[in-house]
Amino acid sequence: MHIIDVSIIVLYILITLFVGIWVSKKASKGLKSYFLGGNDIKWYFLGLSNGSGMFDISGTALMVGWLFLYGAKSFMLMWLWPIWNQIFIMMFLAVWIRRSNIMTGSEWILTRFGDDRAGRASHKIVAIFAVVAAIGFIAYFFEGVGKFMTVILPWDLTLQIGNSVLFNSEQSYALIIIFLTTVYTIKGGMFSVVATEVLQYGIMVIAGVLVAGYAFYAFSDADISNVITAEWKNVFFGWELDEHWDSSKYQAFNNLVDSEGYKMFGALIGMSLFKGFFASIAGPTPSFDMQRILSTKTVKEAAYMAGFTNLILFIPRYLLIGGVVVIALVVLAPEMIANPNLTGADLEIILPKVINFHVPVGIKGLLLAGLLAAFMSTFSAFVNAGPAYIVNDIYKKYFKPVASDKHYIKASHIASFAVVGLGVFMGFFADSINSLTLWITSALFGGYVAANFLKWIWWRFNGWGYFWGMLAGLIVASIQFILEQNKANLGEGSFLYELISIPAIYLFPIIFGFSLLGSFFGTFLTKPTDMVTLKAFYKNVRPWGWWTPVYKKLKAEDPDFTKNNDFWLDMFNVVIGVIWQSSMILLPIYFIFRDYPKTGIVFVAFVVTSLILKYTWLDRVKRIPN
Numbered sequence: 001m002h003i004i005d006v007s008i009i010v011l012y013i014l015i016t017l018f019v020g021i022w023v024s025k026k027a028s029k030g031l032k033s034y035f036l037g038g039n040d041i042k043w044y045f046l047g048l049s050n051g052s053g054m055f056d057i058s059g060t061a062l063m064v065g066w067l068f069l070y071g072a073k074s075f076m077l078m079w080l081w082p083i084w085n086q087i088f089i090m091m092f093l094a095v096w097i098r099r100s101n102i103m104t105g106s107e108w109i110l111t112r113f114g115d116d117r118a119g120r121a122s123h124k125i126v127a128i129f130a131v132v133a134a135i136g137f138i139a140y141f142f143e144g145v146g147k148f149m150t151v152i153l154p155w156d157l158t159l160q161i162g163n164s165v166l167f168n169s170e171q172s173y174a175l176i177i178i179f180l181t182t183v184y185t186i187k188g189g190m191f192s193v194v195a196t197e198v199l200q201y202g203i204m205v206i207a208g209v210l211v212a213g214y215a216f217y218a219f220s221d222a223d224i225s226n227v228i229t230a231e232w233k234n235v236f237f238g239w240e241l242d243e244h245w246d247s248s249k250y251q252a253f254n255n256l257v258d259s260e261g262y263k264m265f266g267a268l269i270g271m272s273l274f275k276g277f278f279a280s281i282a283g284p285t286p287s288f289d290m291q292r293i294l295s296t297k298t299v300k301e302a303a304y305m306a307g308f309t310n311l312i313l314f315i316p317r318y319l320l321i322g323g324v325v326v327i328a329l330v331v332l333a334p335e336m337i338a339n340p341n342l343t344g345a346d347l348e349i350i351l352p353k354v355i356n357f358h359v360p361v362g363i364k365g366l367l368l369a370g371l372l373a374a375f376m377s378t379f380s381a382f383v384n385a386g387p388a389y390i391v392n393d394i395y396k397k398y399f400k401p402v403a404s405d406k407h408y409i410k411a412s413h414i415a416s417f418a419v420v421g422l423g424v425f426m427g428f429f430a431d432s433i434n435s436l437t438l439w440i441t442s443a444l445f446g447g448y449v450a451a452n453f454l455k456w457i458w459w460r461f462n463g464w465g466y467f468w469g470m471l472a473g474l475i476v477a478s479i480q481f482i483l484e485q486n487k488a489n490l491g492e493g494s495f496l497y498e499l500i501s502i503p504a505i506y507l508f509p510i511i512f513g514f515s516l517l518g519s520f521f522g523t524f525l526t527k528p529t530d531m532v533t534l535k536a537f538y539k540n541v542r543p544w545g546w547w548t549p550v551y552k553k554l555k556a557e558d559p560d561f562t563k564n565n566d567f568w569l570d571m572f573n574v575v576i577g578v579i580w581q582s583s584m585i586l587l588p589i590y591f592i593f594r595d596y597p598k599t600g601i602v603f604v605a606f607v608v609t610s611l612i613l614k615y616t617w618l619d620r621v622k623r624i625p626n
Contacts, residue, residue: 045194051313093281142424
């Protein structure tokens with residue numbers, strides 16, 4: 001690496017540490033200040049922070065590989081998460097969640113199910129889920145940043161004692177970056193996280209624009225059209241994917257499409273839509289985006305923050321991804337097809353390879369700083385979110401209800417180190433970014449969906465139903481992960497081997513089914529939540545769904561009370577919002593690949609959907625009282 005690039009990276013790290021530690025003094029006022037910024041942070045800063053937290057390095061590396069191999073329609077693979085859960089949050093869930101005025105997602109559960117034995121059981125299980133999810137994501141980041149840094153940086157940091165390797169180079173790099181990020185995150189809480197993430201967002205935008213500009217400058221239309229086909233740029237698809245690549249030159253890539261598990265694209269997207277609808281209505285998992293919602297000053301600002309997150313995230317991210325893929329297609333594709341052992345793992349290192357060998361001095365340093373910013377912002381968001389559940393919802397509630405603010409802050413520091421340590425430990429045993437992505441999005445979140453979907457829409461659903469639904473899902477998801485990691489030890493052809501060979505997304509209905517059974521059995525075998533709790537929740541949050549008995553009680557007490565009849569308008573806004581979000585992904589892709597007619601069509605879609613949402617969403621939000 002050139003000294004200019006090294007200097008840019010070192011300067012970025014020093015500025016980030018300085019900003020994070022400088023603002024940390026604001027976090028010492030108590031848990032609300034530490035985990036929610038005292039509800040005193042501007043909504044647009046929280047939106048920038050939330051968008052920055054979603055701009056992670058592991059996901060970016062994965063999306064570069066997906067766009068490279070599958071072309072424009074690869075944006076739909078992001079529905080595996082599903083990314084448009086942010087649209088559901090924007091349209092109605094942010095308002096519902098923020099009305100609670102509490103600190104964490106599990107504390108919010110007590111407002112729904114009460115503080116009796118059933119309510120506390122549901123409270124504990126969602127806190128456990130939040131911690132498990134945070135540990136899983138830290139493992140995901142550990143795997144991604146290590147793989148990225150070893151390809152980029154020239155130094156071998158393998159640490160061995162005698163003939164035994166203690167840490168390989170990937171693990172050493174990951175540990176160093178994680179340690180630096182953990183320092184300011186633990187010291188400053190939400191204030192440090194938001195301040196550094198706003199700085200990091202700016203760096204990521206600059207990096208995306210520079211890479212896209214370089215791709216335009218360095219490569220011609222002819223360079224690109226010689227590699228990709230019309231099908232590569234087509235967003236429409238059938239049950240199976242057609243050949244994306246010229247078979248006379250790039251048959252190896254067509255073979256890779258067949259072997260990567262996404263050949264049956266129609267079935268995959270259908271399953272993603274099925275899962276995505278329920279997962280999105282279930283609401284955000286108890287992680288950093290829920291913490292951002294709870295950190296806003298008012299209900300109205302929670303909605304603004306959610307909409308702003310969608311607006312600022314996708315265009316700069318896909319400028320960067322698209323620019324990297326242009327370089328990879330022209331420069332790396334001939335080298336990759338010469339590899340007789342080409343696998344999906346080769347797609348995961350396209351991003352660092354492009355940066356290392358094919359980006360000029362200066363731009364390389366800024367791009368590396370931008371990608372490090374992507375990692376550090378997402379990582380710090382989870383390190384801030386996970387321990388909130390350990391300290392506020394477990395330690396404070398059940399073990400030490402009365403203590404000083406200083407004591408709880410110290411407990412938060414210890415909890416943060418524990419969560420990071422467990423996440424790193426799990427990361428040592430993960431075989432790829434993709435395997436962790438699929439486990440988190442399909443298995444772990446599959447166990448979350450059923451109970452959290454029912455909690456909004458059905459008055460009879462109670463705390464024990466929530467507890468057993470979540471527990472059933474967590475158990476099945478954990479078994480799936482353990483078997484997946486030990487697949488080599490299972491007998492080939494055995495039932496377990498064949499079951500675990502099914503792509504994780506197709507296992508979602510099984511996990512969802514077990515969780516749904518647990519939810520129904522837990523609900524119907526126990527008494528309903530007391531009506532006082534239900535009335536307070538329904539009157540405050542005002543969800544739509546099957547709440548007739550509760551509504552009738554409130555109506556009898558207050559004849560002016562009205563129920564929420566906005567279901568169809570909210571669903572209409574969700575459909576428009578998904579098109580709006582998709583247009584912001586496709587716009588930079590088509591622009592960078594010089595398909596100007598499609599760029600124009602997508603831009604028109606963006607403008608039209610923006611105008612519709614102005615009248616059907618934004619104007620409604622403005623009428624929400626502060």
